[in-house]
Amino acid sequence: MTGSDGGADADDAAATDDTAAVRVDGVSKRYEGRQTTQPLRDVSLAVERGEFVCLVGPSGCGKTTLLRLLAGLESPTDGTISVGGSRVTGPGVDRGMVFQEYNLFPWKTVEENVRFGLDRPVCDCADCAARVADLVELVGLGGFEDAYPKELSGGMKQRVAVARALAVDPEVLLMDEPFGSIDAQTRDRLQAELLDIWRETGKTVVFVTHEIEEAVTLADRVVVLGAGSDGVVGDFDVDISRPRERTDPEFAAAVEGVRARIE
Amino acid sequence: MSFGTRLSFDFEPDVGRDESVNRVACAIAGVVGFLAVWTAAASVVHPDYLLPGPLTVLGALATEFTTDAPLAVPGIGGAVDLPRALTRLAQTLFHLVPGLLAGAFVGVATGLLVGYSPRVDATVTPVIRVLRPIPELAWIAFAIVWLGIGHAGAAFIVGVGALWINYYAAYSGVDGVHEGYKEVGATLGVRTHAGMLRHVVLPAALPSVVNGFRTSIGRCLMIVVGAELFGAPGVGYEIINASNNLDMARSMAYMLVISAVYICVDSTYAAAERRWLAWRP
Numbered sequence: 001m002t003g004s005d006g007g008a009d010a011d012d013a014a015a016t017d018d019t020a021a022v023r024v025d026g027v028s029k030r031y032e033g034r035q036t037t038q039p040l041r042d043v044s045l046a047v048e049r050g051e052f053v054c055l056v057g058p059s060g061c062g063k064t065t066l067l068r069l070l071a072g073l074e075s076p077t078d079g080t081i082s083v084g085g086s087r088v089t090g091p092g093v094d095r096g097m098v099f100q101e102y103n104l105f106p107w108k109t110v111e112e113n114v115r116f117g118l119d120r121p122v123c124d125c126a127d128c129a130a131r132v133a134d135l136v137e138l139v140g141l142g143g144f145e146d147a148y149p150k151e152l153s154g155g156m157k158q159r160v161a162v163a164r165a166l167a168v169d170p171e172v173l174l175m176d177e178p179f180g181s182i183d184a185q186t187r188d189r190l191q192a193e194l195l196d197i198w199r200e201t202g203k204t205v206v207f208v209t210h211e212i213e214e215a216v217t218l219a220d221r222v223v224v225l226g227a228g229s230d231g232v233v234g235d236f237d238v239d240i241s242r243p244r245e246r247t248d249p250e251f252a253a254a255v256e257g258v259r260a261r262i263e
Numbered sequence: 264m265s266f267g268t269r270l271s272f273d274f275e276p277d278v279g280r281d282e283s284v285n286r287v288a289c290a291i292a293g294v295v296g297f298l299a300v301w302t303a304a305a306s307v308v309h310p311d312y313l314l315p316g317p318l319t320v321l322g323a324l325a326t327e328f329t330t331d332a333p334l335a336v337p338g339i340g341g342a343v344d345l346p347r348a349l350t351r352l353a354q355t356l357f358h359l360v361p362g363l364l365a366g367a368f369v370g371v372a373t374g375l376l377v378g379y380s381p382r383v384d385a386t387v388t389p390v391i392r393v394l395r396p397i398p399e400l401a402w403i404a405f406a407i408v409w410l411g412i413g414h415a416g417a418a419f420i421v422g423v424g425a426l427w428i429n430y431y432a433a434y435s436g437v438d439g440v441h442e443g444y445k446e447v448g449a450t451l452g453v454r455t456h457a458g459m460l461r462h463v464v465l466p467a468a469l470p471s472v473v474n475g476f477r478t479s480i481g482r483c484l485m486i487v488v489g490a491e492l493f494g495a496p497g498v499g500y501e502i503i504n505a506s507n508n509l510d511m512a513r514s515m516a517y518m519l520v521i522s523a524v525y526i527c528v529d530s531t532y533a534a535a536e537r538r539w540l541a542w543r544p
Contacts, residue, residue, distance in 0.1 A: 073446050091449035103443035107466045107542045117451035120458065150544040168451060 021172055021204040022047035022070060027079030029065050039065040042079070043231045045223060047172075052198055052205045054215035057225035058262060063208045066225070067176050070206060071097045084171045093117060096165030100177040102157040104149040110136065110160050111145040117168035135163040138197060155186040162194070166201065175207045179214070191217055195242060212262070216254045217244050224261045234261035315512040323512035324348070324519060337414060348520055354414075355487055355497035362418035362490075363483045366425030367476050374433025374472075379456070379464055391430075399424040400489040412494045420490035425479040432475020436468030470540055477532050484525050 024045040030038045039062035047053050055063040068074045069081055072091040081088040083095055091097075104113050114135050118128045136145055139159035149157055158178055165173060179187040195218065198205055209215050215222045216238055224234035236258055240250050298317050305316035315323070332347035337357055345353065377384050377391075399420050406416040440463070448463040465472075491499035498517050505514035 071446075071450055073449065091446070093450070093452045095450065097447070097450040099443055099447070101443060103441070103447045105444060105447070105463070105466070106544065107469065107540075109542075116448075116462075120448075120452035120454075120462070148542040150542065164447075164451070 020046045021049040021051070021084060022206060023082045024066070024070075025080045025082075027066070027069060027076045027081060029062065029069060029074070030077045040069075040076075041231060043225070044079075045232060047204055047206060047221075049204055050202050052195075052218060052220045053207065054219035054222050055206065055208045055225060056210060056212055056215045056222060056258065056262065058227045059210065061225040061227050061230075063210075063225050064176055067097075067174050067206060067208050070172070071095050071174050073097075093168040094171045096168065096170035096173050098158070098161050098165050098173065098175040098178045100180045102149070102154070102161045104157055104160055104164075106149050109146050109148055110141060110152070113149070113160055114163045114167050116164060132167065135167055138166075138200070139163045140193065153186075154182045155190055158182060158190060159193070162197065166197070166203070170203070172204045172206060175205065177208055177210065180209070187214075192243065194218065212255050212258045213246060216240075216251060216258065217246070222254075222258050224258060226262075234258065236261075312509060312511055315515060319512045320515045320519065323510075324516035327351075327513065327516055327520075348517075351496070351498045351501050351517065352520060352524065354495075355491070355499065358414040358418040358490070358495060358497070359421055359483055359487060361414075362421030363425045363480065365418070366422035366483075367429040367479060369422075370426040370429030370479075371433045371472055371476075374430040375437055375460060375465065375468070377430075378434040378437030378468075379460055395427055399486050400492075403489070403493055407493055414495060416493070417487075417490040417495035417497070421483045421486060424482050424486040428479040428482055429472070429475050432478070433468060433472050436471025436475075437464055439471065440464050440467040470543055473536055473540065477529065477536065480528055480532065481525060484521055487521070 022045070024043055027040055027043045028038065029040040030036060039060065043062070043066060045066075055066065057063050065074070069076050070083065070088065072088050072095065075089075086094075088095075105116065108116065111132055115128065115132045118131070133145075136142060139162055141156060141159055141163070144152065144156065149160070152160065161178070162173075179190055182190065191214065194205075197203075207215075207218060212222075219238050222234075222236045222238060223232055224236075225231065226233035236254070238254055240248065240254065244251050246252075302316050305311075305314045305319075308314040327348035328346045330347045331344045332350040333342040334345050334350040334353050335342045373387075377387050402420060402423055403416075406419040410416040410419055444463050444467055445459060448459055453459050453462060487497065488499035488502055491497045492503060494500065498520055502514050502517045502521075505511070505517065
């Protein structure tokens, strides 16, 4: 476990610009209204290609806002975001999003949900049916192709959502507290599966969570956003071999390091 | 309830449906009770023809099914002889079905659009607030002037009735579409509003639209009497005409025809709805 401050990392990333899958430059987000709020103030961050980064922080630190800006679902008030070298101006298939509340289309079966992105505007893959079947298999839902979301448990729904996001072969997988409403045992299994999928596909993953243990279990790098829009207050490389055990002293030390920075 | 100290017939708030209710037995009891009250009332009211009893109405209904009347077939021309009840029913359907479909189509299309686009909503809603409270039957004179006495005029009245129910069903359906579905659609490559409407908004709003259409079928059957007030032939006209001639039994026989049609259509539709929307939680 090595802790480094945000500034050094940013310099490092600037030198090797081409390898950055995600680059956030001086991004602020303000919501004007009767009460103006500013969840993000001057945040800069770079994520390497193939890296698994967890964003953690207390409620209201703007981690979900940052992820939504990366997805292009909202636009920054100031600053720029680029993914794969091109500027983000709106949602796109180069960024797959997985939501805490799954957001599966209830009128579509598992197979149809996974296929959705392939048909917009039109498939360009050689064999979409096979691709869908592979993805359903990858997330361990073989046999449930024709089930409707209402017939699935929370964990199964989130597996479908991951497969659906992966179907369009995005550059980056954005995950917004995806296991936040899933029971503890299922969550452990999903985390292990996600790491398998990550290894298998080599995707860049940006994963938002408020659970430090989850972040340390999953990430190559844990980025801490401060409360009160302080921006990046901590940036930790997690140098523990996977699979990581919570009982491992190294793991506990890493968790403590992150926790100290949050509080 | 092993700790219960109350007797089971004590009144307790009924949380959820009690599965032990024998619905068929209750339904039979309800219908028999209704017929008993009707018969008793009919025997009290004088003169007799003002409130005919169930058997008299049944007799009148039988007459309507055994007396033939010619049915002019629109479009093809010519006439076929059918039992009078069926002739009147067919005449009603000739304007009920086109009116219902046209009104529903316009209502759903407008409702989807207005519900989806805040700008269209802001523009159109003031106008709709003005038009909405106007009763369908207020348009009768206009329907006669614009479309003449006949199926077209009656279809117009029915259409106005179907329009608003379907409009609001579609509007609120679209309004209630979970924002997350649209966001998923956008991140998965839906680029245009047309695409979003077709692939995300319409399917998500479909239960509301389908249910609104079902309600509008009932509503249109109810306005059929009004729509046929001015002489368009059909069941509604027969109800008015017979009661104007103090032939209450015949008038009520046609009321039962409307009920029968509604029960058949609605239960068929309910079954179809369950199948179409099997995905609903």
